[in-house]
Amino acid sequence: MKGHKSMTVRVDETDGKIYIYEVFPEAILCLYDISGNIIEIKQTKTPEVSFDIPSRGKYVLVVTHALHMPIVKKLVIE
Numbered sequence: 304m305k306g307h308k309s310m311t312v313r314v315d316e317t318d319g320k321i322y323i324y325e326v327f328p329e330a331i332l333c334l335y336d337i338s339g340n341i342i343e344i345k346q347t348k349t350p351e352v353s354f355d356i357p358s359r360g361k362y363v364l365v366v367t368h369a370l371h372m373p374i375v376k377k378l379v380i381e
Contacts (some may be wrong), residue, residue, distance in 0.1 A: 312364065314356070321354045321364070321378065330368040337361035356380055364366055 309325040323332065334354050336343040342362070345352055355369050356362075361381045366374040 310366065310374065311376070314378060314380060316356070316380065319356045321356060321362075323352050323364070323366070325350050326352060327368045327371060328364065330366055330371075333365045333367075335363045337363065339363075341370070365379075 312322045312323070313322045313340045314320075315322060321334070326332065328347055328350070330352075332345045332347065334344075334353060336342055336357075337360065342357060343354055345354070354364075362378045364374075364376045364378060364381065366376075
């Protein structure tokens with residue numbers, strides 16, 4: 304299984320968004336708060352996806368795809 308090596312995550316606090324670039328099509332992206340509660344789930348159709356940041360805090364982004372290793376990223380929004 305391959306990893307999402309080219310995937311990048313950018314937090315834009317001014318826009319209030321989390322941007323994820325170079326995601327494989329049909330990947331599942333799950334955004335959780337630090338307590339493990341699901342904030343939002345998206346399935347990609349394009350290589351770029353974004354999430355609205357609900358508020359400042361700590362989040363976990365989990366990216367899964369049937370043919371690739373999962374990625375887990377911790378995000379701190381200050």
